[in-house]
Each structure stands twice: as structure tokens, then as C-alpha cells.
Amino acid sequence: MTGQVHDRRNGTLLVLGSATVWSFAGVIARFLSVTDSWVVVFWRSLFATIFLLCFMLRREGPRRTTDLFVSMGWAGVGVGMCFAICSTAFVAALAYTTVANVMLIQAGVPLIAALMTFLLFRERVGTSTWAAIAAVIAGVGIMVSASLGGQVSPMGDGLALLIAVAMATAIVITRRHSEVAMMPAVCLGTLMAGTLAAVMAPSYEVNARDGVLLFMFGSLNLGLGMAFFVSGVRLIPAALAALIGVAEPMLGPLWVWLIHNEVPGVRTLIGGAVVFIALVAHLGWQFKQRGRSPQPVAG
Numbered sequence: 001m002t003g004q005v006h007d008r009r010n011g012t013l014l015v016l017g018s019a020t021v022w023s024f025a026g027v028i029a030r031f032l033s034v035t036d037s038w039v040v041v042f043w044r045s046l047f048a049t050i051f052l053l054c055f056m057l058r059r060e061g062p063r064r065t066t067d068l069f070v071s072m073g074w075a076g077v078g079v080g081m082c083f084a085i086c087s088t089a090f091v092a093a094l095a096y097t098t099v100a101n102v103m104l105i106q107a108g109v110p111l112i113a114a115l116m117t118f119l120l121f122r123e124r125v126g127t128s129t130w131a132a133i134a135a136v137i138a139g140v141g142i143m144v145s146a147s148l149g150g151q152v153s154p155m156g157d158g159l160a161l162l163i164a165v166a167m168a169t170a171i172v173i174t175r176r177h178s179e180v181a182m183m184p185a186v187c188l189g190t191l192m193a194g195t196l197a198a199v200m201a202p203s204y205e206v207n208a209r210d211g212v213l214l215f216m217f218g219s220l221n222l223g224l225g226m227a228f229f230v231s232g233v234r235l236i237p238a239a240l241a242a243l244i245g246v247a248e249p250m251l252g253p254l255w256v257w258l259i260h261n262e263v264p265g266v267r268t269l270i271g272g273a274v275v276f277i278a279l280v281a282h283l284g285w286q287f288k289q290r291g292r293s294p295q296p297v298a299g
Contacts (some may be wrong), residue, residue, distance in 0.1 A: 001106070002285065007235040007236075008235060008236055010232070010235060011232040011233070011235025011236035011241075012232070012236055012244065012276075013232070014228045014229070014232025014235070015020065015228070015229060015232040015233055015241050015244045015245065015249060016244050017225075017228045017232070017238065018225045018226070018227075018228035018229035018232065019225075019244060019245050019246075019247040019248040019251070020247065020248075020251065021220070021221060021224055021225035021228060022222075022225040022248045022252075023103075023219070023247065023248045023249075023250075023251035023252040024100030024221060024252075024255060025090070025221050025222075025252065026094065026102070026103065026252050026255065026256045026262075027255045027256055027259050027260065028213055028216055028217045028221055029217065030094075030099070030256060030260045030262070031213055031257075032210055032213055032214070032217075033209070033210055034210050034214075035105075035205055036201065036202060037091050037092045037095055037201050038076040038197045038201040038202070039197075039201045039202070039203070039204065039206065040091045040214065041087065041088050041091050041092075041193055041196075041201075042194055042197035042198055042201050042204060043195035043204070043206065043211075043214040043215075043217075044087070044091065044214055044217045044218040044222065045087065045190045045193040045194030045197060046193070046194050046217065046218065047196055047214065047215050047217070047218025047219040047223070048087075048190040048218040048219060048222040048223045048226075049187060049190040049191050049194060049288050050219065050223075051188060051218065051219035051220075051222075051223030051224065051227075052187040052190065052223050052226065052227070053065075053184065053187055054278060055183070055223070055227050056068070056183055056184065056187065064213060065184075067240075067260050068181045068183070069184045069185045069187075069188070071181070072179070072180050072184055072188075073158070073177075073179070073180075073187055075155045075173055075176075075177035075180045076177075076180045076184060076185045077152065077176075077185075077188065078170075078173050078179065079170045079173050079180055079182075079185040079186075079189070080170075080175060080185045080186070080187075080188030080189040080191075080192055081128065081165045081168060081192060082169050082170035082173070082189070083166075083185065083186050083188075083189025083190070084189040084190070084192035084193040084195075084196070085163070085166040086163050086166050086167055086170075087160065087189065087190060087193045087222065088187075088193045088196065088197070088295070089093060089159045089160075089162050089163045089166070090102065090159075090163055092159055093156050093160050093163065094156075094161035095156075096153035096155045097153050097155075097156025097159075097160065097263060098156075098157030098161065098253075098256075098262055098264055098265070098268065099235050099252055099253055099256040100252075100253035100256070100257075100262075100264035100265075100268050100269075101143055101156065101157055101160055101264070101268055101270065102156070102159075102160045102163070103248065103249035103252040103253060104139075104143060104249050104253065104268065104271065104272035104275055104276075105140055105144075105157070105160040105161060105163075105164055105275075106160065106163055106164050106166060106167065106249055107246065107249040107272070107275050107276060107279055108136035108137075108139070108140060108275050108278075109164050109167045109168050109171065110168075110171070110242050110279065110283070111129070111132050111133045111136045111278070111279065111282065112133075112136070112165065112168040113162055113168040113169075113171040113172055113175075114129050115133050116168055116169065116172050116174070117172055120172070121176075125234075128282060128285060129280065129282065131278075131282075132278045132279065132281065132282035135274055135275070135277070135278030136274075136275050136278050136279065138271075138274055139270075139271040139272065139273070139274030139275035139278065140161070140271060140275065141271070142267050142271030142274065143157070143267060143268050143271035143272065143275075144157045144161070144271075145271075145289060147269055149295070149297065159284065170185075182226075182229075182230050182233075183226070183230050190218075190222070190267075208263070242283050242286075243280070243283040243284065246276065246279060246280060246283070249272075249276075250276070268298075
């Protein structure tokens with residue numbers, strides 16, 4: 001029992017650490033002077049790929065790392081493509097809309113995944129989940145309506161929605177294919193994004209200051225955050241991990257507001273509040289129902 005408590009505490013701290021690390025993505029992006037999104041995607045993906053590969057080699061060893069990449073199959077490739085879309089669209093979205101819009105729309109990913117599993121595989125969705133899905137759709141609609149009124153760019157909100165759908169798709173694939181290992185799939189995704197950006201970028205030249213920021217953006221923000229998440233999510237129930245993950249879209253806009261004075265619009269705040277209340281209430285209820293005899297999440 002003591003070991004289970006210790007694992008649960010460590011898992012909670014690691015997942016919370018990942019959410020905190022990821023929440024600084026908007027802050028780092030706003031410090032960059034590079035104006036071309038493809039250049040940012042290239043360097044961020046390169047540094048993230050190197051970090052994740054080194055992490056796997058150190059943790060698993062060369063043979064086990066190779067086996068993980070081979071064994072993930074086409075499902076792993078699909079998850080990697082989803083992460084490539086997410087990491088690319090995230091950088092591009094920040095050029096058009098606020099950090100708050102991007103992160104708050106992403107907060108509804110677990111419920112979007114639940115809706116997708118119902119539409120694609122007719123998996124049963126409970127009444128409480130349907131209510132939460134409806135609330136998230138309404139909240140996202142309120143946020144996106146700001147772009148219709150010209151307050152933010154429709155392109156930015158469209159990219160934010162693309163991120164949410166791609167991430168939800170990755171969740172659905174991993175649920176249907178439990179053999180998919182998250183770390184090699186994400187590493188493959190960063191490699192895909194970097195390869196595409198290498199072709200699309202007009203040049204790779206950045207100044208020293210941006211080079212340091214891009215290193216932090218790729219290896220520390222994306223790579224270290226994923227290392228924390230993958231290490232911690234195995235030790236705690238899925239509902240608790242999802243609940244802790246809410247810290248990322250909650251903290252992200254706060255950091256950008258405090259450091260860069262980027263104030264979210266009224267509709268973003270209202271819509272974001274609707275999404276948060278729906279998500280936290282649903283995840284809290286889910287954790288209460290399953291948390292009485294929690295089981296660790298499969299790796």
C-alpha cells in the first residue's frame with residue numbers, strides 16, 4: 001500500500017510538472033523575434049526530436065528504443081502524424097490569435113475524443129458526458145465567435161480547433177490500439193513536423209537569442225514536458241491525469257498576461273470559463289466514480 005501511495009504521489013507530481021512546463025509555450029513563443037512560423041517549427045521540432053531520442057536511449061537503451069519504434073506499427077504512425085499536426089498548427093496559430101484562445105480551445109480535447117468515439121465506433125456515452133460535450137461546444141462557440149466579430153483572426157481559431165481535433169484523434173487511436181507507445185510516437189511526430197518545416201522554411205538562420213529560446217521551446221518545453229508526462233501517467237488513474245492536465249490551459253494564458261500583458265478578450269474569458277467548468281465538473285465526477293479503487297494507467 002505504501003508503494004502505491006508513493007507511486008501515486010510521484011505520478012501526480014510528474015503530470016503536474018508536465019502541465020506546468022507545457023503552459024510556458026506561449027510565453028516562449030511571444031519572446032521570439034523570428035516571424036516565419038516554418039523556421040520556428042523546424043528548430044523546435046529538431047531540438048524536441050533530439051531530446052526525446054536521447055531520453056529514450058538513456059531510459060530504455062538502444063535495443064529497447066528500436067523495438068518501441070518498430071512495435072508501434074501504423075497506429076503509432078497515425079499518432080505521430082497527429083502530434084506533427086498539433087506542434088505545427090500550434091506555432092502557426094499563435095501568429096494569428098491569442099494564447100488564451102489556443103489553449104482554452106484545447107481544454108475540450110478529452111470530451112471531443114469522447115464524441116469522436118461515439119460517432120466512429122458507437123461507444124456508449126453517458127448522460128453526464130453528453131452534457132459536458134454540449135457545454136464545451138457552447139464554450140468553444142463563444143470563443144470562436146470573437147473571430148467572426150473581427151476581434152481575433154478566424155485563421156487562428158481555425159488552427160486551434162485543428163489542434164484540438166488532431167489531439168482528440170491521437171487519444172482515440174491510443175484507446176483503440178493499446179500497443180502504441182506514446183514516447184516514440186511523439187518523437188516520430190516531431191521528426192515529421194521538422195522534416196516538413198525543413199522543406200517549407202525559407203531559411204534556417206536565427207540569431208543567438210532566438211537560438212537559445214528555440215532550444216528551450218523544443219527540448220525543455222515540448223521534450224521535457226512529454227518526458228514528465230509519459231513517466232507520470234503510468235502511475236495514476238486516467239481521470240486524475242486528465243484533471244491535472246487542466247492546469248496547462250489554465251496557467252498558459254495567465255503567464256502570457258503577466259509577462260507579455262496579452263489580455264484575453266471578454267468572449268474568450270466567458271467561453272473559456274464555460275469549457276473549464278464543464279471539463280472540471282465532468283472529470284471530477286469521473287474520478288470520484290472510479291477513484292474509489294484506482295488502477296494505474298497502462299504504459
